[in-house]
Amino acid sequence: TGQIDIVKILCEHGADLRYEGMGGDALDISKLCGGQEKAYIAVQSKVQEILREFDTRCSFCRAENPLKNCPCGKEKYCNVDCQRGRWKSHKKRHKELVGNHQSSLN
Numbered sequence: 001t002g003q004i005d006i007v008k009i010l011c012e013h014g015a016d017l018r019y020e021g022m023g024g025d026a027l028d029i030s031k032l033c034g035g036q037e038k039a040y041i042a043v044q045s046k047v048q049e050i051l052r053e054f055d056t057r058c059s060f061c062r063a064e065n066p067l068k069n070c071p072c073g074k075e076k077y078c079n080v081d082c083q084r085g086r087w088k089s090h091k092k093r094h095k096e097l098v099g100n101h102q103s104s105l106n
Helices: 002-012 024-034 039-055 080-098
Strands: none
Touching: 024 080
């Protein structure tokens, strides 16, 4: 869990998530690094959650200044289309955060 702690600390202290190096920004690179072991995949998923939480861009299209926040407070979207586009990936985490209440996107 050291990687997760480091990513969270960097984000909390203003790391530039938009810096483009090594073929992409922080979120792009977090998807490319590592192996396919279950433990690694779990860490990679958590790192991506942290990056999305601190990134001020749309969680789907990554446009600047999205207008809507997900009710869970962890993701931001430009519009309903972006929210729906990301829903399949975000649904499980969203339900963990807000409980198992019926979502308006089901």
